[in-house]
Amino acid sequence: RKRILVTGGAGFVGSHLVDQLMLQGHEVTVADNYFTGRRRNVQHWIGHPNFELLHHDVVEPLMIEVDQIYHLASPASPVKYMYNPVKTIKSNTIGTINVLGLAKRVKARVLFASTSEIYGDPEEHPQKETYWGHVNTIGPRACYDESKRVAETLMYAYSKRDHIDVRVARIFNTYGPRMHMYDGRVVSNFIVQTLNGHPLTVYAPGNQTRSFMYVSDLVSGLMKLMNSNYSLPCNLGNPEEHTILEFAQLVQDITGVKGKVSMKKSQQDDPHKRKPDITVAKTQLGWEPKVSLRDGILKTTAYFRKELGLVNNEQEQ
Amino acid sequence: RKRILVTGGAGFVGSHLVDQLMLQGHEVTVADNYFTGRRRNVQHWIGHPNFELLHHDVVEPLMIEVDQIYHLASPASPVKYMYNPVKTIKSNTIGTINVLGLAKRVKARVLFASTSEIYGDPEEHPQKETYWGHVNTIGPRACYDESKRVAETLMYAYSKRDHIDVRVARIFNTYGPRMHMYDGRVVSNFIVQTLNGHPLTVYAPGNQTRSFMYVSDLVSGLMKLMNSNYSLPCNLGNPEEHTILEFAQLVQDITGVKGKVSMKKSQQDDPHKRKPDITVAKTQLGWEPKVSLRDGILKTTAYFRKELGLVNNEQEQ
Ligand SMILES: NC(=O)c1ccc[n+]([C@@H]2O[C@H](COP(=O)([O-])OP(=O)(O)OC[C@H]3O[C@@H](n4cnc5c(N)ncnc54)[C@H](O)[C@@H]3O)[C@@H](O)[C@H]2O)c1
Ligand SMILES: NC(=O)c1ccc[n+]([C@@H]2O[C@H](COP(=O)([O-])OP(=O)(O)OC[C@H]3O[C@@H](n4cnc5c(N)ncnc54)[C@H](O)[C@@H]3O)[C@@H](O)[C@H]2O)c1
Ligand SMILES: O=c1ccn([C@@H]2O[C@H](COP(=O)(O)OP(=O)(O)O)[C@@H](O)[C@H]2O)c(=O)[nH]1
Ligand SMILES: O=c1ccn([C@@H]2O[C@H](COP(=O)(O)OP(=O)(O)O)[C@@H](O)[C@H]2O)c(=O)[nH]1
Ligand SMILES: O=c1ccn([C@@H]2O[C@H](COP(=O)(O)OP(=O)(O)O)[C@@H](O)[C@H]2O)c(=O)[nH]1
Ligand SMILES: O=c1ccn([C@@H]2O[C@H](COP(=O)(O)OP(=O)(O)O)[C@@H](O)[C@H]2O)c(=O)[nH]1
Numbered sequence: 223r224k225r226i227l228v229t230g231g232a233g234f235v236g237s238h239l240v241d242q243l244m245l246q247g248h249e250v251t252v253a254d255n256y257f258t259g260r261r262r263n264v265q266h267w268i269g270h271p272n273f274e275l276l277h278h279d280v281v282e283p284l285m286i287e288v289d290q291i292y293h294l295a296s297p298a299s300p301v302k303y304m305y306n307p308v309k310t311i312k313s314n315t316i317g318t319i320n321v322l323g324l325a326k327r328v329k330a331r332v333l334f335a336s337t338s339e340i341y342g343d344p345e346e347h348p349q350k351e352t353y354w355g356h357v358n359t360i361g362p363r364a365c366y367d368e369s370k371r372v373a374e375t376l377m378y379a380y381s382k383r384d385h386i387d388v389r390v391a392r393i394f395n396t397y398g399p400r401m402h403m404y405d406g407r408v409v410s411n412f413i414v415q416t417l418n419g420h421p422l423t424v425y426a427p428g429n430q431t432r433s434f435m436y437v438s439d440l441v442s443g444l445m446k447l448m449n450s451n452y453s454l455p456c457n458l459g460n461p462e463e464h465t466i467l468e469f470a471q472l473v474q475d476i477t478g479v480k481g482k483v484s485m486k487k488s489q490q491d492d493p494h495k496r497k498p499d500i501t502v503a504k505t506q507l508g509w510e511p512k513v514s515l516r517d518g519i520l521k522t523t524a525y526f527r528k529e530l531g532l533v534n535n536e537q538e539q
Numbered sequence: 540r541k542r543i544l545v546t547g548g549a550g551f552v553g554s555h556l557v558d559q560l561m562l563q564g565h566e567v568t569v570a571d572n573y574f575t576g577r578r579r580n581v582q583h584w585i586g587h588p589n590f591e592l593l594h595h596d597v598v599e600p601l602m603i604e605v606d607q608i609y610h611l612a613s614p615a616s617p618v619k620y621m622y623n624p625v626k627t628i629k630s631n632t633i634g635t636i637n638v639l640g641l642a643k644r645v646k647a648r649v650l651f652a653s654t655s656e657i658y659g660d661p662e663e664h665p666q667k668e669t670y671w672g673h674v675n676t677i678g679p680r681a682c683y684d685e686s687k688r689v690a691e692t693l694m695y696a697y698s699k700r701d702h703i704d705v706r707v708a709r710i711f712n713t714y715g716p717r718m719h720m721y722d723g724r725v726v727s728n729f730i731v732q733t734l735n736g737h738p739l740t741v742y743a744p745g746n747q748t749r750s751f752m753y754v755s756d757l758v759s760g761l762m763k764l765m766n767s768n769y770s771l772p773c774n775l776g777n778p779e780e781h782t783i784l785e786f787a788q789l790v791q792d793i794t795g796v797k798g799k800v801s802m803k804k805s806q807q808d809d810p811h812k813r814k815p816d817i818t819v820a821k822t823q824l825g826w827e828p829k830v831s832l833r834d835g836i837l838k839t840t841a842y843f844r845k846e847l848g849l850v851n852n853e854q855e856q
Binding site for chain 1: 623624625628629632633636657659671672673674675676677681682685686688689691692693695696697699700771772
């Protein structure tokens with residue numbers, strides 16, 4: 223039984239991680255400023271003796287005693303992280319410095335939620351951990367990409383100097399229940415549009431690709447990585463790649479709702495393709511994603527249906 | 540007449556910039572923690588009514604009133620910035636946030652000393668400002684490269700949000716008097732080795748290239764950029780490119796001292812080539828370097844000769 227801090231634990235990924243850690247019997251503390259997360263995501267644990275919820279911004283120092291830290295505090299969707307780029311950078315730079323300062327003091331192991339975005343608009347495909355990436359320092363995505371990059375640098379700089387035990391997960395696109403309905407990510411957009419009978423907004427050209435991982439697969443990967451001996455960056459993602467146009471079709475096929483596609487103008491610096499090489503995770507952690515896109519989309523659609531009030535309370539049980 | 544802050548003003552480049560600003564009659568404040576700089580570089584201004592020297596680390600907030608800020612505070616040579624990577628990252632991230640916070644409050648214009656290192660080990664040659672770069676987030680140079688990259692991102696993020704007037708100079712290798720004798724940069728190493736009759740240490744393979752700019756050219760470029768209307772990143776460098784082996788030969792030719800070359804093992808992630816495309820500086824600022832390598836090396840050699848005590852006081856006058 224460990225004392226575990228999850229920064230950003232009231233968010234989409236964090237709250238699922240908290241569920242697993244609590245089920246394993248750990249003492250879990252969540253530190254979240256509710257910028258993009260919400261209390262509701264962890265409501266079911268409030269009052270549990272092993273659970274503590276701190277209203278805390280990681281840009282401020284935090285003094286607690288823990289054995290492990292999952293450091294997830296950062297906006298994650300392009301719409302949210304571009305909403306206040308300065309805040310995004312501070313969360314990932316000053317926030318990571320504070321978390322590492324804490325880890326140093328209490329000798330905790332820290333896992334940092336990095337991202338496939340550190341590869342930018344990649345020129346190597348699929349992306350291996352050895353790829354250095356292709357990022358525009360002054361583009362619209364830079365606040366997220368560059369601050370995640372330097373946060374990785376911070377992890378290894380502190381690790382080397384202060385002998386902190388670090389883990390770096392490079393997370394590829396993840397979806398599932400508790401995603402925000404309106405945070406602009408493609409999965410939530412397409413499902414909500416489908417359920418509302420609105421046209422699916424595909425940003426030009428539509429042949430850009432992504433690979434989508436279901437959240438339970440990510441959570442198991444994060445926990446395996448944390449408890450492994452592997453300390454270099456490790457991709458966690460689903461290597462099944464789709465163009466966005468294909469994906470729009472798939473969402474309609476899976477949900478059984480026929481909709482229209484509406485082409486929208488292209489987004490500046492939108493990565494053309496993205497697909498993880500997960501050889502490291504397979505060989506070092508014995509991990510690979512298990513949930514099919516079909517099952518994942520069905521579960522996520524059920525969640526959004528409920529969120530939208532499209533089911534009545536009896537069906538909900 | 541303006542009130543001008545120079546962070547890192549007791550360093551090599553900063554002190555030459557201070558000289559020019561003082562000669563123009565401005566009120567100059569230097570903020571420096573003397574990590575790699577020294578009081579001696581600005582000693583000749585101490586006591587002047589327009590000059591103030593603050594012993595200050597930019598990682599801490601600074602409350603003063605100024606019109607312009609040249610933000611140069613950061614170690615610059617690989618040996619120094621790798622000495623304490625955490626400190627290097629903090630100077631460029633938290634330091635830049637503080638400088639931007641100050642600029643916001645007092646409505647000052649800020650110029651950030653970025654670097655050709657943001658291009659990393661470039662795959663485009665020569666490097667234009669539009670090139671996104673090729674940097675290893677977890678390599679030995681990352682503490683410098685990645686923190687300079689995210690500092691550029693911070694400059695434009697604050698500029699956009701808080702309407703701060705920003706300038707970003709991407710500085711290529713610069714040399715001249717007041718370089719540290721033992722900071723490990725190739726120009727100081729080769730000249731000091733030559734003067735001491737030691738073999739010139741060339742790191743393998745020796746065919747890596749650099750382009751060397753004399754410090755007075757850089758200072759005029761920085762001042763032109765600051766006072767121009769151009770707010771995007773601007774390369775400042777000398778496009779004359781040499782391999783390091785050639786450069787070892789040139790130093791011997793120019794100084795007239797024949798020495799030996801000693802090949803040393805290669806450095807991890809050492810950029811293979813580097814040469815600025817200075818079209819932007821030429822067209823936007825009407826700037827280009829004026830000092831030949833010969834003249835620059837002669838002046839720098841004279842400086843090191845004095846530093847090493849190889850001239851007596853009469854010759855020194
Ligand atoms: N979901 C993905 O596809 C994906 C992909 C790559 C990386 N990631 C990373 O995983 C982590 C979690 O992402 P998510 O999808 O759950 O996003 P999310 O927005 O749902 O969760 C992030 C959580 O962090 C909190 N937060 C943000 N800034 C904070 C701050 N300064 N202090 C304290 N809390 C703060 C938010 O309130 C939220 O609860 C993020 O670090 C993200 O960058 C996610
Ligand atoms: N010289 C070059 O070839 C070159 C090339 C590219 C970029 N630059 C940039 O130009 C700037 C000046 O470089 P330089 O060659 O004069 O190096 P330098 O080391 O001589 O000067 C840097 C100065 O900043 C000070 N400093 C460092 N960290 C500080 C902190 N946290 N707070 C306050 N002061 C601090 C040092 O004491 C020093 O006086 C740096 O930002 C460097 O990254 C230089
Ligand atoms: O339990 C702790 C210890 C440190 N810190 C913060 O972590 C940062 C970095 O820590 P520290 O200053 O010890 O690290 P260093 O100076 O060695 O980088 C500082 O801003 C501290 O306020 C924290 O939030 N909790
Ligand atoms: O309504 C939408 C939202 C996103 N996208 C595209 O889907 C991909 C994934 O976008 P998302 O914002 O989910 O995450 P990203 O992987 O870009 O961070 C990108 O190419 C977007 O341009 C789209 O076509 N329509
Ligand atoms: O005159 C000033 C104003 C602000 N700051 C520092 O600059 C940083 C960023 O400023 P601020 O918090 O105003 O910016 P924001 O929160 O808008 O990013 C803060 O840490 C302040 O301490 C400073 O050093 N001098
Ligand atoms: O004694 C030395 C110092 C440096 N170098 C090489 O000279 C180039 C410039 O190195 P420096 O440290 O001056 O600056 P950099 O441009 O790498 O930041 C690099 O390829 C170094 O490997 C060298 O061959 N011998």
